[in-house]
Amino acid sequence: MLAFLPLDFLPAAYRAWFVLAIAMVLAAAVALIVHHIGFLVLRRITAPRPYLHAAVTGGAIPSRFVFALLAIRMVLSGAPGEMLFTRGLSYLTTVSFILCLTWWASRCVKALSDTAIRLNPYDVADNLRARRMLTQTRVLARSAHAVIVLLGLSFVLLTLPGVRQIGASLLASAGVAGLVAGIAARPVLGNFIAGLQIAFTQPIRIDDVLIVNGEWGRVEEITGTFVVVRIWDERRMIVPLQWFIENPFENWTHRTSSLLGTVFLWLDFSVPLAPVRKEFERLCKASPLWDTRVAVVQVTDTTERAMQVRFLVSAANSGQAFELRCYLRERLIAFICEHYPGGLPRVRAQVGEDRDAPRPQGKVVPV
Structure with missing residues (x-):
């Protein structure tokens, strides 16, 4: 393809690398042009659909890198095997491609969660539905981020021959939720599963009023491992997610706030x-x-x-x-x-002696 270029001034050892570099630049440029055209088309098509539109616009930047790295990886796969450093460059491109894919997926999840929160504001009088949506969105988004990062790390490790078994183990643990990695990981997995239970069954939601261990407070934040309860005097109580699954508590706003x-x-x-x-x-x-x-x-x-x-x-x-x-x-x-001045409770007592009562006769002997 690049045979028409005058490369006689270059040593023979560098001509192949020069051609490969030009091919990678051209492939990346074509991929970016295709990406830009596709992005404009998708942005116009998804304009009436807020969630799809948010995913498209939120993943615009990482998707550029994904397209460019994919084009470069395709060029490197066709390079001659005897060229020096091509295997190392191909490996770095593959790892970068996986990391950018992970970044792209995380940005899409964040865009979807931000859109759900924006379309369901909970700073209104009747915010039960909005708080339900907010709780599900935040818990599921954090869980999705954790799964995406775990999958990205697993696929990166799978590309290394020496640690491929570790990557396979991580990937298997991510796909089978029922496996317990060990006693040390049991609290983490327990909180993760409790977070999914709270997201779907929703015994608590953001801004719910709770009585936890005798303390009155509001749910300020639900993370992937614990719940932050803002006490009425501005203290914060940190409660593990699993506690709400295993212990009884009062929720004053579960169905209605009245x-x-x-x-x-x-x-x-x-x-x-x-x-x-x-x-x-x-x-x-x-x-x-x-x-x-x-x-x-x-x-x-x-x-x-x-x-x-x-x-x-x-x-x-x-x-x-x-x-x-x-x-x-x-x-x-x-x-x-x-x-009614005498309407509050009073204790009636007779003070002093009654004058009409008969007095005892005789001498009173002190004891």
Whole structure:
């Protein structure tokens, strides 16, 4: 193909390398042109489909290297076997091609996950579906990245004759999820499988409100091995993924974020409940924290001294329920103190002696 070039000025030992270099440059240039044309066509075709469009645009840069390295590898495969250093260059090209393929796959996974998160924003009032999608996307994306890197490393090792057995072992362990590599790898594999269970069954999601070991907090992040729970006082609790599969915990936002909140007051028997109930309903209607679903006043217990009154109220989420309970507790106590000063529980005791009671006769002897 390059016989028309005047190569008489070069020594015979370098003419073959010069021709090979020119052929590799031309092949890479043609591959880049083909890639550019194909990229423009695919970008236009996938424009109405956000996920395919994201995969095409996200893998644009690594795919250029893949096309160029593939063209160079094809040229090197046709080079004469007696040329020096061609085997080493061919090996380096193959390894680079595998690494670029791994990079391309990782970029496509990241583009897909970013698109899923962008199309399902969870900073809205009713974000249950968005949080479900966000949790699945993040957990599956991290798992996919780990599998892609493992496969890329395995294929690279398979190209080395000395360590081909190690690459085959890694590839087999990636393909058979049920095999346990050893006791040391059991926690890692357990967390990996727990992550897949959480992604599909979703006992927890991003921004869920949990009670874990008596602590109230929100799920801030779900990684491939642990969950970050942001406690109400800004502390972070790090919990392994496998713990959520093996232990019971409370999830206040599993199906819906709305909750019922209670306010308990101990009142004297002399307090009439009708005005208190009317004031309670007025306070609920005046507060934007109430979601208009539930507002109930009930006497739930009595003792020989007072009665226990429960004020049951509903709110859109746990944060608003807590604030609404505090608001109602403060206003109800103020209302009772103002209108029924003796309405709060009192301990009645007789102080001093009754003047009409008969006094003991005789001398009192101290003991």
